[in-house]
Amino acid sequence: MYEFSYHKSASVDGAVEAMNKAEDGKFVAGGQTMLPTMKHRLAAPSDIIDLGGIAELVGITVEGDSINIGAMTTHAAVAASGDVQTMIPMLAKLAGNIGDPAVRNRGTIGGSIANNDPAADYPAAVLALGATVKTNKREIAGDDFFTGMFETALADDELITSVSFPKPTAAAYMKFENPASRYAIVGVCVAKTDDGIRVAVTGATPCVHRGKQLEEALKGEFSSAACVGVDVPEDQMNADIHASAEYRAHLVKVMTKRAVDACT
Amino acid sequence: MVENGIGASVRRKEDKRFLIGKGNYTDDINVAAQTHACFVRSPHAHATINSIDTGEAMASTGVVAVLTGDDLAADGIGPLICGVTVTSDDGEPHRAPAHPALAQGKVNYVGDHVAIVIAETLAQARDAAEKVDIDYGVLPAVTDTGSAADEGQQQIHEVAPNNMCFNWPFGEKDAVEAAFASAHKISTLDLVNNRMVTNPMEPRAALGEYNEGTEEITLHLTTQNPHVHRLVLSAFNQLAPEHKLRVVGPDVGGGFGAKIFVYAEELVVGWACRKVKRPVKWTSDRTEAFLSDAHGRDHVATAEMAMDENGKFLAMRVMTQANLGAYLSTFATMVPSYLYAFLLAGQYTTPLIYSEVKAVFTNTAPVDACRGAGRPEATYLVERLVDVAAADMGLDPAEIRRRNFIPVDAFPYQTPVVQCYDSGDYEAALDKAMAMADYDSFSARADEARTRGKRRGIGLSSYVEACGIAPSAAVGQLGAGVGLWESAQVRFNPTGNVQVFTGTHSHGQGHETTFAQLVTEQLGVPFENIEVIHGDTAKTQFGMGTYGSRSLAVGGVAIAKACEKLIAKGKKIAAHALEAAEGDIEFADGNFSVAGTDKAMNIAEVAFTAYVPHSYPEGLEPGFDENAFFDPLNFSFPAGTHICEVEVDPETGVVEIVKYTAVDDFGKLVNPMIVEGQVHGGIVHGVGQALLEGCRYDSEGQLITASYMDYAMPRADNVPSFDIDYAPTNPPHNPLGVKGCGEAGAIGAPPAVINAISNALGIKHIDMPATPENVWRAAQTAALG
Incomplete structure (x- = not known):
């Protein structure tokens, strides 16, 4: 780890101010990606702005037919929330299967989606459920938030404050885990929402994306059989020692089928 | 019967300091x-x-x-x-x-x-x-084992033309060829023994x-x-x-070897x-x-078995290329040679075996011993080849094993590959394991799985290993630069408690408990009054350390011999004190007594007398402190049958181990709980190799699997609860009647798992690690009715 200046603020405004003053600052939420990267000397920010002291960013509230989750809420807290378990059980289960207990007790929803790791779980839920990402500046629709591998619509001095998930009619997330890291090799989230049937795919491609052709097929008939004929193009898939593009494309369909079955 | 003696599952003494964070590791010392x-x-x-x-x-x-x-x-x-x-x-x-x-x-x-x-x-x-x-x-870099010695390859070391370290033939080549020429059937198998990172x-x-x-x-x-x-x-x-x-x-x-x-x-x-x-x-x-860290395994091999019309093994031929990495680690050359080829008989009467091992240099980390060291490679090859042979002959895998087992009345049994097995009852272990695994009703479970879209498979592995890594004369003949005995010192303090110094080293095995049990059994000193000390050249006289499942089978016997010397000396001291003839003194349960009388003296009193020799046998040295060395007459030969049952999801290639049975012969067990832990750990290590662990370099020599993000270690959810039992036989050369147990699981498990997957998919072979993608691909090409 290289030397850096450390800041901890009790407010969103204070954190943003520290960021604006920094030469090459980084916000740190749970630090589950940032800190290992720094320890491996792969990142060398001039300033670390720790968000862990901002009480207003923590907590889960029910707002009508939606659940609002503060950006600094840990995966463990989401998994254990009675409100989440009742309204969107899929989301509680997803959070409860991220990483391991140590990761879940430190890692946060805001940190996860701001990092937008191609194999992270939360981005699939944000996209499939049509969630809204709230920041200190604005509200961003889930569909507009994830812009590329480790890229989001966030500006440098923009902080996620919470994520609002509308309650779906039904939803399921099926994750095919990397046997080593237990990140998603392929994760598919299928949701029946007021906005129609939405399918989000993580792990398979450089950035989480909607499976539009799968959605089309499922609109005709919401059954696993409807997915069988859908063409999932291999050429856009990630490939590594754990899974080839061909295998990932195959898994996208299998995980979608299983998620559909779990919804019905 | 002594409390906490041999056979008792005493809780581990050493765990208190580990559990309360008071362990003292090298990095803790400042x-x-x-x-x-x-x-x-x-x-x-x-x-x-x-x-x-x-x-x-x-x-x-x-x-x-x-x-x-x-x-x-x-x-x-x-x-x-x-x-x-x-x-x-x-x-x-x-x-x-x-x-x-x-x-x-x-x-x-x-x-x-x-x-x-x-x-x-x-x-x-x-x-x-x-x-x-x-x-x-x-x-340019050389990283691939199989092609490292090929013509035109980049040369790594001037002293090693063609990147060859050695080409080591062993066995009667001509006789093996003649047997193949007249065989009824020949089974052939190409396989890879995947490279592992040892990962303590x-x-x-x-x-x-x-x-x-x-x-x-x-x-x-x-x-x-x-x-x-x-x-x-x-x-x-x-x-x-x-x-x-x-x-x-x-x-x-x-440590696991590393x-x-x-x-x-x-x-x-x-x-x-x-x-x-x-x-x-x-x-x-x-x-x-x-x-x-030194890596382990990394072989590519071709194995062939010649059989007669009854499936009786006539001869075996094995061609192996082994990767030793960039330089030779401390014992690197021994692993793919003596520790490997001398195990190729397995549990079978195969009369003729020819092996050729080409060891090559590559631009990768040095390769050396990793839990089992050569013996997992040999066992995997033999036990996979036996399953292929069974399929070729139309025999059940259990039946072809039975037809070729070394029979129980044939021990000691001289194999054609140096080792002379001292004891074993291979059929007993197989019978017990098959009963525990409900082997005979497997087809009903396979049919039921099929209704859920799954494919069940069952796989046997009947392994034998040679451990103890001694005697000195044998390893010396093979080119080792050291003797391989073990030493011990058992020292009474004047107050009657005991310090045991051993040349072995415990790095998780629980020696502080097991060795204290040996001493409490033999000397009758309460378990809590015994301290086992190891790991410091300034404290222990000498020792060869812990590897090759040798600590109890060799080091434990040295302790027992030191105890015998103490008893002999104690008889002299007690005879003097009790005013009896030395020949009339009996020792049992910690007391020296005069035969036929109620006159007795506890061993603690004897120790005190030895250090405060006011009234003492004339000419006898004071002190109650004895040394012993033990150099056994043969290796130790644990054996057993493991049976793995898997359920494969052909749609994803995911393999679930649904049942795992292990019946091992470790001779006498000193602490069954600790042995069970060793068996569990060994099996998980073997399952890791079979399903998950694959160390990979790219063609430029970069290690792709350089972290736990990419190198998959087995975890609790990769294995079921194990069904474990024993079928012990008595090793005649070992005074304690014990065999090694630390590596058996890692040796027995990989072929059991791969045999089960091959059985589930009806395929001849799949290489390790059988990752989901590889299993899925195999399922695509297999004719899954």
């Missing part, structure tokens, strides 16, 4: 004026070093010293050695390229040690290490201290064998005379602490561990 070291490692797999500029690093904040291979050579330290000679087919010893502890002019794998940076803090050492400016001339939980570490006054170096190391480290560092690496070098292996968090070897970092830290006249500490981080 001393005054200590400095911190960081090694500069090669980022290239194969390159010349054109120049090294240490100027900027030396000027960096907090830096004490930056030392390179030139400094090491100037002081005449090293090089590292390989302690076992294998004679190649040209009659010459194996090719042994120089292995400098800091590179001299060339690097040969990613992670190769080039310089050491010593600073006041670790962070300063790491900062400065980045400033060591090295000009490399990058060369505690990474390697070294802390060196030099005392200018006494000129003594003390090295705290993560070692499985402190005395072997001292011997090699002293006799072969010129670090310091043996009496001026103390090696301490304090608490060590797992901490047997004398590594460059250990030698360099020992040398550097004298050079800078400050204590120097180095602790590997996990990435360094992946890059620079």
Whole structure:
């Protein structure tokens, strides 16, 4: 780890101010990606702005037919929330299967989606459920938030404050885990929402994306059989020692089928 | 019957300090004026070093010293050695390229040690290490085992043409060929034994201290064998005379073989602490561990079995290419040769075996012993080939094994590959395992699984292994540079409690408990009054350490022999005190008594008398403290049958182990709970190799699996609860009747798992690790009705 200046603020405004003053600052939420990267000397920010002291960013509230989750809420807290378990059980289960207990007790929803790791779980839920990402500046629709591998619509001095998930009619997330890291090799989230049937795919491609052709097929008939004929193009898939593009494309369909079955 | 003696599942003494965080590992030890070291490692797999500029690093904040291979050579330290000679087919010893502890002019794998940076803090050492400016001339890399010796390959070492370390043929080639020529059927199998990273939980570490006054170096190391480290560092690496070098292996968090070897970092830290006249500490981080710990396995092989019309094995032929990495690690040559080919008979009466092992150099980390060391490779090959042979002959895998087992009345049994098995009852273990696994009703379970879209498979593995890694005469004949006995000292204190000094080393095995049980059984001293001490060359007289499942089978017997000497001396002391003839003294349950009377004396009183000899037998030495050495007459031959049942999801390729049965023959069990733990750990290690673990380099020699993000270790949810039992036989040469148990699971499990997957999919073979994608691909091509 290289030397850096450390800041901890009790407010969103204070954190943003520290960021604006920094030469090459980084916000740190749970630090589950940032800190290992720094320890491996792969990142060398001039300033670390720790968000862990901002009480207003923590907590889960029910707002009508939606659940609002503060950006600094840990995966463990989401998994254990009675409100989440009742309204969107899929989301509680997803959070409860991220990483391991140590990761879940430190890692946060805001940190996860701001990092937008191609194999992270939360981005699939944000996209499939049509969630809204709230920041200190604005509200961003889930569909507009994830812009590329480790890229989001966030500006440098923009902080996620919470994520609002509308309650779906039904939803399921099926994750095919990397046997080593237990990140998603392929994760598919299928949701029946007021906005129609939405399918989000993580792990398979450089950035989480909607499976539009799968959605089309499922609109005709919401059954696993409807997915069988859908063409999932291999050429856009990630490939590594754990899974080839061909295998990932195959898994996208299998995980979608299983998620559909779990919804019905 | 003694409480907490042999056969009792006593809870482990050592666990208290581990559970309350009071273990004392090398990195826990900090001393005054200590400095911190960081090694500069090669980022290239194969390159010349054109120049090294240490100027900027030396000027960096907090830096004490930056030392390179030139400094090491100037002081005449090293090089590292390989302690076992294998004679190649040209009659010459194996090719042994120089292995400098800091590179001299060339690097040969990613992670190769080039310089050491010593600073006041670790962070300063790491900062400065980045400033060591090295000009490399990058060369093409050789990483693939099978093609490393091919014509036209990049040459790595001048002394090793075609990258060959040795070509070692063994067996009667012509007789084997004649048997193949007249065989009813020949079964053939090509297979890979996947490379593993050994991965003990505690990474390697070294802390060196030099005392200018006494000129003594003390090295705290993560070692499985402190005395072997001292011997090699002293006799072969010129670090310091043996009496001026103390090696301490304090608490060590797992070894699995990887901490047997004398590594460059250990030698360099020992040398550097004298050079800078400050204590120097180095602790590997996990990435360094992946890059620079010795790796295991890494064979490609072709195996053939010739059979008669009844499926009786007539002859076996095995061609193996083994990857030894960039340099020879301490015991590297022994693993794919003597520890491998001499196990190729397995549990069978195969009368003729011919083996050829070509060992090659590549631009990868050195390869050496990893739990089982050669024996897992041999067992995997034999037990997979036997299943292929069964399919070729239309026989059930259990039936072909029965037809070829060495029968129980044939022991001792001389195999055609050197080993003479002393004891065993292979059919008994098979019968018991099949009953426990409900083998006969498997087809009903397979049918039921099919209704859920799954494919069930069942796989047998009937293994035998040769462990104990002794006797000295045998290993000496094979080219080992050391004797392989074990030593012990059992010392009574005047107050009657006992200190047991052993030359073995416990790094998770529970010796402090098991060995105390031996002593309490033999001497009748209460278990809590016995302390087992190991891991310090300044405390224990000598010892060969712990590997090859040798600690109880060899080291335990040395303790028992020291106890016998104490009893013999105690009889003299008791006879004098009780005014009886020595021949009338009996010893039982801790008491010396005069036969036929109620006159008795406890062993604690005898010990007191020995240290306060006011009234004492004339001519007898005072003190109650005995040494013993034990050099066994044969290896130890644990054996057994493991049965794995899997359920394969053909749609994803995911394999679930639904049932795992192990019936092992470990002779007599001293602590069944600890043995069970060893069996569990071994099986999980083997399951890891079969399903998950695959160490991979790319064609440029970069290690792709250099972290737990990409190297899959087995976890609790990868295995079921195991069904374990025993079918013991008595090893006649072992005075305690015990066999080794630490490696058996890692040896028995891989073929059981792969046999089960092959059975589930109806395929001939799938290589390890059977990852989901590989299984899915196999399921696509298999005819799954």
